[in-house]
Amino acid sequence: MVIPTLNEEANIAWVLERMPPIVDEVVLVDGHSSDHTIEVARDGPPGRRRVTQHCHGKGDAVRVGLAAATSDFIVMIDADGSMEPAEIHRFVTPLLNGYDFVKGSRFLVGGGRRT
Numbered sequence: 001m002v003i004p005t006l007n008e009e010a011n012i013a014w015v016l017e018r019m020p021p022i023v024d025e026v027v028l029v030d031g032h033s034s035d036h037t038i039e040v041a042r043d044g045p046p047g048r049r050r051v052t053q054h055c056h057g058k059g060d061a062v063r064v065g066l067a068a069a070t071s072d073f074i075v076m077i078d079a080d081g082s083m084e085p086a087e088i089h090r091f092v093t094p095l096l097n098g099y100d101f102v103k104g105s106r107f108l109v110g111g112g113r114r115t
Contacts, residue, residue, distance in 0.1 A: 018084065028041055031061050
């Protein structure tokens, strides 16, 4: 699991608290947050690593997170609560069945975001 973060103090606990047991690694990528995102994330369940991106922007955060991840399957989730972590199985199951890539969209019917 890779989670790029930038000033997500209000949302990161909600995301981390809902990680299903299938997730065995969480790489939290700090995008130079100026709020308490990292402190809030530290109060959550164990098993997370934090890496800091050297540059700025979500693209760099994704590159840094993917390079740091060690799991066989890597799911990227935004820290803003726009994806329900309990739905991760909907992405991993196709990968287990031979798919190379799975992508979700909040713009599909039934999609949306919490915030």
